[in-house]
Amino acid sequence: MKVSKRVEEKKKKENRYRLVVFSDSTFEEIRSFTFQPWYIWALIGGISMLVITIIIALLKFTPLGTLIAPSDYTDTEELIGLREKVLELEESAQAQTLYINSIRRLLSGEVVEDSETSPAKIQDDSILAIPRVQEDELLRRSFDLEQQLQVVSTQPAVSSSERRLEQLFLIPPLTGSISMEFDLEKNHLGVDINAPANTPVKAVLSGHIIFSGWNLETGNTIGIQHDQNLISFYKHNSSLLKKEGAFVKAGEAVAIIGNTGTLSSGPHLHFELWLAGKPVNPTNYINFQ
Structure with missing residues (x-):
């Protein structure tokens, strides 16, 4: 009795099913498939796993996931990052404004005295x-x-900046005779140099052009920011050869000598040197002959 039950159970386990495809018109058997019941469950499980994998991939690697389940944490991080960038831009803009104002004061010949040492x-x-x-x-x-x-x-004191300036080799912007010397009391903050027409004006040191444009009093003017907190100005030019932001090497032509601006009384170059925000006598550091 026990043997017959085992045989029946074994037959049930070995039961197979056949899927037959017939022609609708002739009822002729076209194709047949033989399978066991567990094949169906395996197929259903495989399809389910594939569908789940595709859904997870769509949610994780496509914008669909943020639409269905937005991440507050990610948004917060982005907002913090944007806020930091805005603060950096504001600080940079303020620093740029202060820098531009200082350049304007230099162009106008304004000397800012140090209140602590006055x-x-x-x-x-x-x-x-x-x-x-x-x-x-x-x-x-x-x-x-x-x-x-x-x-x-x-007895004017010699600062450490002036000592460092004396160690630099400054190229003369042009060679010629000095028609007017540096005179701080008369507010003549540079030297006037006479030279033939169309003489190129050269940069005394390498640096970046911080100003290149027209000024009513000084005409076509160029300003160059050098190392050691040094700025050089070249005024009354007939034409300018460089634009703001450009980098120039020492001895490179930046302008052509001229007679522009209301303060000019003839073709010449008005050249100024500013060290740490104050004008210095260019003849102390440059030989114009």
């Missing part, structure tokens, strides 16, 4: 430091202080 500041601090004494002692010390200030004003 004679007025020294005098005020020294007076505050004087203790209360008798009136004659106070007058004597005040007179001594004035004498010291006069000595300091007549």
Whole structure:
């Protein structure tokens, strides 16, 4: 009895099914397929896994996933990144504005004095430091202080920047005779150099063009930013050969000598050197002959 049951169970396990395809008109057998029941389950499982894999891939690697399930975390990261970029751009714009304003002051010939080292500041601090004494002692010390200030004003100090400038080899923008010297008291912040017409004006050092344009008083003007916090200006040119932002090498022609601007009284080059925001005498560092 037990043997017959085992045989029946084995036959059930070995049961096979046949799928037959008939012709609709002649009922003739066209094709047949033999399979076991587990084939169907395997096929259903395989198709299901394939569909699930395709759905996961679409959600992960295509924008469809963000539409169905947007990620707040990703959006937050993007917003933070954009905010940081905006702050960087604002700081850069402010720095650029300050830089442009300083260049405009230089073009207009404005000299900004250091409030910490000006004679007025020294005098005020020294007076505050004087203790209360008798009136004659106070007058004597005040007179001594004035004498010291006069000595300091007549002996210009040589800064570390000027010492570094003396070590540089500056190429003359052109060779010629100097018609007007540097004179800070008369607000003539450079030197005027006479040269033949159409003489090219050269860069004294390598640097970037920070200004190249027209000014009512100085005509066609070019400004070059060099290393060591040094800026050179070339004014009253007939034409300009370089644009703002361009890099020029030492000795490269940047303009042609001319007679432009209301402050020009004849063909010449007005050349200025500014070190750390203050004008310096170009003849101390360049031989124009």
